[in-house]
Amino acid sequence: MMPINNRQNYSFLQDYNNLDVALQIWGEGYFGKEDFLHVAIARKAPRLLEWVCQNGVDSNGIPIVTELALPFLDWNKINKVLVADEAIYHGTTFEKVLALISNIKENLDSIEAAPVVTTTDALNSKLIANALVEGTSIINQSAIPFYVDTIISKFYDLGKPYDVEYPLFYIDFKKEIKNEDIEKILKRLAQTEAVSHSISEDAIDYYSVSNYYREKNTKNTSFTYITDYLTSNSAYGLAVPDFSKLRFFKKGKRLCIASISPYTIPEHYITEDAQMFVGELLKVWNLLYKKARENARSFNDNRSQWYKSMVMTSNYLLSFAHFLQLRQNLLLAMQDEVIDKRFYMRLEDIQYLFGLDMSQQVLEILESIDCLESNRSFFCISSGGDSIIPSDYVQQYNYQIALDNLRDGQTKSVSLMISSIFSAMHWQVEIESRNKGRDDYERLSFGESYNSMINRLGSSSSFSTLELSRLVHRCIDERIDKGTVVPGYVRNRQGVYSEWVRLFRSGENEDVYKDQLFRIVLSIVSRCFELSNTQFISRASFEYILTIIYLLQRDRGCAEKEILDKDIFGIPLVPVFDRETNMYAITIDVDGQYVGIVDYALTSEIVKVDNFGNLSFSSSTYAQRLSSGCVLDGKVLEEMNNIISFVIAYDKKIFGDSDDTRELLNYFFYLDKNIDLRRLVKEGKKELVKMIEEDNGSLSQLNQLSKLFSEIFLRFPDFRFGLDEQEYTNSKLYKYLNDIYESINEQLQDRKMFYEVSFLDVPLNLWTYYKNHTTLDDFDEEYYEDYINWVESDKSPFMDKTGCASWLKINNSFQGILNCSAHEVKQRLIELLNISKFDE
Numbered sequence: 001m002m003p004i005n006n007r008q009n010y011s012f013l014q015d016y017n018n019l020d021v022a023l024q025i026w027g028e029g030y031f032g033k034e035d036f037l038h039v040a041i042a043r044k045a046p047r048l049l050e051w052v053c054q055n056g057v058d059s060n061g062i063p064i065v066t067e068l069a070l071p072f073l074d075w076n077k078i079n080k081v082l083v084a085d086e087a088i089y090h091g092t093t094f095e096k097v098l099a100l101i102s103n104i105k106e107n108l109d110s111i112e113a114a115p116v117v118t119t120t121d122a123l124n125s126k127l128i129a130n131a132l133v134e135g136t137s138i139i140n141q142s143a144i145p146f147y148v149d150t151i152i153s154k155f156y157d158l159g160k161p162y163d164v165e166y167p168l169f170y171i172d173f174k175k176e177i178k179n180e181d182i183e184k185i186l187k188r189l190a191q192t193e194a195v196s197h198s199i200s201e202d203a204i205d206y207y208s209v210s211n212y213y214r215e216k217n218t219k220n221t222s223f224t225y226i227t228d229y230l231t232s233n234s235a236y237g238l239a240v241p242d243f244s245k246l247r248f249f250k251k252g253k254r255l256c257i258a259s260i261s262p263y264t265i266p267e268h269y270i271t272e273d274a275q276m277f278v279g280e281l282l283k284v285w286n287l288l289y290k291k292a293r294e295n296a297r298s299f300n301d302n303r304s305q306w307y308k309s310m311v312m313t314s315n316y317l318l319s320f321a322h323f324l325q326l327r328q329n330l331l332l333a334m335q336d337e338v339i340d341k342r343f344y345m346r347l348e349d350i351q352y353l354f355g356l357d358m359s360q361q362v363l364e365i366l367e368s369i370d371c372l373e374s375n376r377s378f379f380c381i382s383s384g385g386d387s388i389i390p391s392d393y394v395q396q397y398n399y400q401i402a403l404d405n406l407r408d409g410q411t412k413s414v415s416l417m418i419s420s421i422f423s424a425m426h427w428q429v430e431i432e433s434r435n436k437g438r439d440d441y442e443r444l445s446f447g448e449s450y451n452s453m454i455n456r457l458g459s460s461s462s463f464s465t466l467e468l469s470r471l472v473h474r475c476i477d478e479r480i481d482k483g484t485v486v487p488g489y490v491r492n493r494q495g496v497y498s499e500w501v502r503l504f505r506s507g508e509n510e511d512v513y514k515d516q517l518f519r520i521v522l523s524i525v526s527r528c529f530e531l532s533n534t535q536f537i538s539r540a541s542f543e544y545i546l547t548i549i550y551l552l553q554r555d556r557g558c559a560e561k562e563i564l565d566k567d568i569f570g571i572p573l574v575p576v577f578d579r580e581t582n583m584y585a586i587t588i589d590v591d592g593q594y595v596g597i598v599d600y601a602l603t604s605e606i607v608k609v610d611n612f613g614n615l616s617f618s619s620s621t622y623a624q625r626l627s628s629g630c631v632l633d634g635k636v637l638e639e640m641n642n643i644i645s646f647v648i649a650y651d652k653k654i655f656g657d658s659d660d661t662r663e664l665l666n667y668f669f670y671l672d673k674n675i676d677l678r679r680l681v682k683e684g685k686k687e688l689v690k691m692i693e694e695d696n697g698s699l700s701q702l703n704q705l706s707k708l709f710s711e712i713f714l715r716f717p718d719f720r721f722g723l724d725e726q727e728y729t730n731s732k733l734y735k736y737l738n739d740i741y742e743s744i745n746e747q748l749q750d751r752k753m754f755y756e757v758s759f760l761d762v763p764l765n766l767w768t769y770y771k772n773h774t775t776l777d778d779f780d781e782e783y784y785e786d787y788i789n790w791v792e793s794d795k796s797p798f799m800d801k802t803g804c805a806s807w808l809k810i811n812n813s814f815q816g817i818l819n820c821s822a823h824e825v826k827q828r829l830i831e832l833l834n835i836s837k838f839d840e
Contacts, residue, residue, distance in 0.1 A: 014146050014634035016215050026116045027052030031059050036082040042066040042164050044086040046352050047155045067097045069355040071292035071309045080110040086151050088115045090434050091122035092443050098127050104298040142629035148509045149631040152483035153213045156220035159251020161258045164352050165312050167320045169257045169343040177250040182223045188333035205470050209478040212570030223248040224477050239263055239380035242502055243450050244322055259323035262315045262502040270310045279373040281317050284365050288313050311489045311500040321372050387452040388490050393429045400424040407603045411461040413591040414471040419514040426506035445490045447503030483509035512570055518606045519630040532648045536614035540658035541651045546586035548643050563733050566636045574674050582714055583662040584669050642730055649729045666717040667744045684708050685833050692826050697771025706776045709760040716757045719748040755790050762787040763829050770817050770825050784814045796835050
């Protein structure tokens, strides 16, 4: 082994190419050790090894197992073990596996650790430090967010789930599979299953989830088909799964289907001839159980790991049975698209779980099963459904979730509430529990179940249980694919009785809607400080930076790619008009809820704002924890520096005047499809016409219209505004923004639309005065005279040829309208409102 102080310190420089080279070198080194048992810690390591092989590394035919397979191995044949993982961060899991292997066979010639990288924190474990192979890289804490996010995103290339614990079924199509193909297959399957089970098709839920693949600047989509209806009418006492679903992943012409149907498993059910199985599945179970029992004594110091492998085995076989219930109808749904009307399994997937010696026998038996016998003896009335959070941390965990739920709009979005749950779990449970000894191997035995999440969310939101169930499944699938949520089996102890439940805990990749988002925000703010040589950035300037990011992503094309070639946040961005700041703001779209990025950061105590509208760092512990590193690569960070420098130069040029920035954003969003200001003008006028036609003088409604017209005026671009020359700062960015500005400014040069918007409130106030003998806001004679002059310049008469201006000059005051008949007032005001440039 190489001494610790000679290991290289390598941050990968936030660079995709450098990281790929490092992974290739690691893969070659790992597969170069041919006389070892190769263990890859589930879940990332086996998938990463598949990825390096897919990208040119020769595996030399070496079989891989995970730590879940350890009870099923023939340890008499094993003398040396090599343990791999994508990284060792704190080291609890890795040290646990090393200790477990050492206990199983004390006279091993060698046990080596081959992570791609490790932190200096993990080197505090002597077991890890002594096992590390030569040349292991040390990763800086600031590089971890980029590293984790990039590694996990690479798994999208594999066309299979991140999880390795469930049976996978493959089938080959005649042509490359598109998302629409899977959608059609799932619809056909739902139709067939609805008939087979005499239920409504609407009772069957299926959907897709997408995650942004930052390195390749694409979205990866997977599909889910929920199958809870299969057991919804089970007899009382018969075991039913905690949830059940099929998940679909595509790669070229190959479709991979994961069958997931985990049950709560009472520990005393784990015996030979277990009542959970009958027929051929019982044969497989007994084959594996007998082998595991031979090794059971070696697990005395870590009995829970032995049980965890057996629980995994139970649910693997039960999930296999689940797939068989759907196999025939699924084949019918895709029969015209596939080459061979049969599903196949792959030996390597089974080897991960049961080892080389057992996997071939398991595969042969499973592939021989055409149909299953009914099992009426698997009884289980579980008290499951609870979350398991250690008592030391549960109070702060619950408090943080409750605090987040107080945020405006939080409880309207299931996704935001789920993000808060797993963010709180990460910071208040997982991170805090690191203060315990590293050899406390049950430290990570916590999590939430589907039912506990649904119950928790149901008590703080207005969603129905059915809505919550469907939305929670979507949120969890999305986050499992992204590595922000990790499923696992946890022992639930209740006196002498114990059962194993499927729970979900926070993963190493941070949530895109919360922690990852805030890291990016803090990174941008930090760069603003560095480039401006200050400790604050005006809120208006920060919104301008976000606006440029949004525009470049909206208009992504040949030229814009040179300015910014990746999505920054990896979430849909939407501009909205913020009525608090009276200017446009960029929001993230979460479940159809538009959450302002700056407001979200402020209410989460990531940044703070002073009385002058300047943003600076918050001193909260949460903000401090997120202030180092982000998921963006070095190239994109440099592109962001250029954008920030451009905005800072503009801010200095206008002397920090937020009104100028507001006017600039008005231009950029005038024709944005998410804004459609012209439509808003038409709708506002239409609403006033309707009130006039219905003789409605409600002051509350008129006041609402007045606020709308004032907002429209604030949002409408002023034709007199000019874009300052900034070509010297960044010529490409300036040209891009100037082109948007010029195209809008050209449309506004006749000035008619601008003045029409400016005077929208005159017909409103005339109608208000006629009905209520009062006006709204600051309406006065001088303003009325300006309106008459504008109408007079337009020279458009009423339909009866009466001059508009002449009629408006009644008694030389707007008060003269009281001398007119109701019919005349209505007709004239409606005609005034219908003279519009917005209809052209």
